[in-house]
Amino acid sequence: MRAPATPILTKSAPEPPAPRAERPVAIPTWARPAPGTTTGRGQLVLSGISKSFGGTSARALRDVSITCAPGEFVVVVGPSGCGKSTLLNVAAGMITPDSGTVTLDGQTADGPGPDRAMVFQDHGLFPWLTAAQNIEFGLKMAGVPRSEREGRVEDALRLVHLVPKRDKLIHELSGGMKQRVSIARALVMNPAVLLMDEPFAALDAQTRTLLHEQLQELWCQTHKTILFVTHSVGEAVRLADRIIVLHAHPGRIRREVQVSLPHPRNFDSSDINQLVKLVRKEIEDEVNRVNAEMAETYWKPQSPADLGADSGLMGDGI
Numbered sequence: 001m002r003a004p005a006t007p008i009l010t011k012s013a014p015e016p017p018a019p020r021a022e023r024p025v026a027i028p029t030w031a032r033p034a035p036g037t038t039t040g041r042g043q044l045v046l047s048g049i050s051k052s053f054g055g056t057s058a059r060a061l062r063d064v065s066i067t068c069a070p071g072e073f074v075v076v077v078g079p080s081g082c083g084k085s086t087l088l089n090v091a092a093g094m095i096t097p098d099s100g101t102v103t104l105d106g107q108t109a110d111g112p113g114p115d116r117a118m119v120f121q122d123h124g125l126f127p128w129l130t131a132a133q134n135i136e137f138g139l140k141m142a143g144v145p146r147s148e149r150e151g152r153v154e155d156a157l158r159l160v161h162l163v164p165k166r167d168k169l170i171h172e173l174s175g176g177m178k179q180r181v182s183i184a185r186a187l188v189m190n191p192a193v194l195l196m197d198e199p200f201a202a203l204d205a206q207t208r209t210l211l212h213e214q215l216q217e218l219w220c221q222t223h224k225t226i227l228f229v230t231h232s233v234g235e236a237v238r239l240a241d242r243i244i245v246l247h248a249h250p251g252r253i254r255r256e257v258q259v260s261l262p263h264p265r266n267f268d269s270s271d272i273n274q275l276v277k278l279v280r281k282e283i284e285d286e287v288n289r290v291n292a293e294m295a296e297t298y299w300k301p302q303s304p305a306d307l308g309a310d311s312g313l314m315g316d317g318i
């Protein structure tokens with residue numbers, strides 16, 4: 001039984017933004033919300049999604065329903081194997097669910113489309129193309145004329161602060177830069193929704209922090225709806241308007257938490273830090289419980305004494 005969304009304390013006065021290495025850039029016209037609105041399109045509704053791989057015994061998701069309001073930043077957090085990627089792939093139209101529906105702004109979205117762009121942990125960029133060419137690729141495929149493509153690619157490079165790297169091949173970029181190219185490649189299509197599958201999981205802590213700041217900045221400017229999955233509680237608290245905790249085998253919603261802290265979140269502020277600790281504790285307890293249950297069922301570390309009995313086998317033949 002799913003617990004209702006828990007509201008967490010709200011802080012009314014926004015904190016001054018944290019100092020950043022690079023300043024935000026003006027959002028280009030094509031990426032702005034419709035005039036007179038801060039948001040507009042981007043209501044993503046996943047309704048009663050269930051999915052099995054190879055029979056009901058391998059059920060990845062069971063009856064998962066999530067509604068993302070236009071411009072909302074929703075983070076799904078859960079242990080490895082709980083169905084996070086499957087859920088995002090269903091939202092992207094790349095996996096057909098056994099039951100349930102996906103709609104975007106009231107329209108059925110049962111296949112891939114440029115209105116939902118995906119950013120992966122493994123950036124998936126073409127190594128034989130430059131940063132700019134990778135960003136341009138989707139526009140080319142969509143038949144956008146060259147004159148318009150050039151301007152949009154430059155804008156997208158500016159949004160992720162990578163103009164000087166436009167002609168670099170992918171292997172010439174750092175891990176963080178690759179992810180920024182992949183975010184720019186998604187943004188340049190001006191999707192209504194960004195779907196992000198653990199995009200920063202493989203990065204070092206410092207780069208991850210910088211990208212958290214940049215993503216918050218981009219989100220504050222573009223008001224895109226973002227559905228982001230991670231196994232990191234800290235990342236979820238840092239980014240989310242709302243956190244959804246998934247339970248595994250089969251993946252189902254265990255808990256929702258509303259995080260009404262101002263964006264961008266300044267983690268140097270002691271007030272915010274205190275609130276973040278509260279939220280973090282709530283989620284961590286839940287995630288720890290889920291992890292403990294899974295360990296109970298599937299795997300339990302052996303005691304040193306047990307390991308000792310077999311330790312002669314370890315390393316044999318290496």
Ligand SMILES: Nc1ncnc2c1ncn2[C@@H]1O[C@H](COP(=O)(O)OP(=O)(O)O)[C@@H](O)[C@H]1O
Nearest residue numbers: 053058059060079080081082083084085086087
């Ligand atoms: N294509 C597939 N074929 C068979 N099983 C799959 C496939 N994709 C995912 N699964 C299984 O579904 C469950 C959820 O996987 P996944 O969505 O990748 O989890 P997560 O992203 O949370 O780690 C796992 O048990 C995984 O082994």
Ligand SMILES: [Mg+2]
Nearest residue numbers: 084085086197
């Ligand atoms: Mg995954």
